[in-house]
Amino acid sequence: MKITLKISFISSFLSILLLLPICLAAQIKQANLKKHIYYLASDKMKGRGTGSKEVNKAANYIEKHFKKYGLSPKGEKRYRQTFTAKVRRVTVSDSIRQADNVVGFLDNDAPYTIIIGAHYDHLGTGHQGSSRDSLGVGQIHNGADDNASGVAGLLELARHFATNKEKEAYNMLFIGFGAEELGLVGSRYFTDNPTIPLENIQWMLNMDMIGRYNPDNGLAIIGYGTSSKFPSIFEGITSDIKFNLSRDGNGGSDQTSFYKKNIPVLFFHTGGHDDYHRPGDDPDKIDYSSLESILKLEIDVLNNSMKQGKMDFQWTN
DSSP, rough: OHHHHHHHHHHHHHHHHHHHHHHHHHHHHHHHHHHHHHHTSSSGGGBBBBBBBHHHHHHHHHHHHHHHHTOEEOBBBTTTEEEEOOOSSSTTTOOOOEEEEEEEOOSSSOOOOEEEEEEEBBBBTTTTTTOOOOGGTBOOOOOOIIIIIHHHHHHHHHHHHHHHHHHHHEEEEEESSSSSGGGGGGHHHHHHOOOOOOOEEEEEEEESSSSEEEEEEEEEEEEEGTTHHHHHOOOOOOOSSSSEEEEEEOOOOOOHHHTTTTTEEEEEEEEOOOTTTTTTTGGGOOOHHHHHHHHHHHHHHHHHHHHHHHHOOOOOO
């Protein structure tokens, strides 16, 4: 009896050890989040304005990591979906600019797919419009929170689900959207020219400005009312940060393009701040610990959503 118990204990212990690398591979890593944000929001990237060589470097960076994580290309030309965007808020000589969505696919041989997205463009030096600092036009708007934080989240979620050694019940399509700051142009282009059938999309998760968590306000999760399944998905979910659920599917970011196509959405957002659309939105002001917590919360939501059947859609207004 003692020998049997000892063998059973050893077997259980070895099983736990075998599982450890899987858990480690799936962890969200603050070091990765910092690396991504400090690269994308460095002065060398000159604010990642649409049409600039720097925003193309950002697209190359996203594509490089999609390849590294083994995501399949799902653009129109490999990972890229190219389109044109127009600067409308100000008059400039180069108002028509080329932009790209960067699209990577995690194929789990499932009939339906979850979209995970974040835009990677920002305001450049403010000359394309939208700067909230008239004296800052001509200065680099680094856009660490808006939206290097969301792109860092996009890349870490891609790494998590691509390396967790599990075959989920849904496929995942990871998209870095271009030209969001010019009016949600990239996400609208994708939903008008989808590279997978829209009817095969389960729901869409969008991250835009998730790096400046304020404990007094909490994290906003917008779109809770866009499917009758979301209450079940959030049942039992807890976090070490405060989060607030909002029903509306509309909003000033890329999930709106999917909502308008009758697709359930959730938009994760830590709210405005004094550096919003100003030159002071820098990497050292990001709350990396809370950003990690937000991504862990998103993983819980995603995992719970994959226990559901095909989700219905509801208009919220």
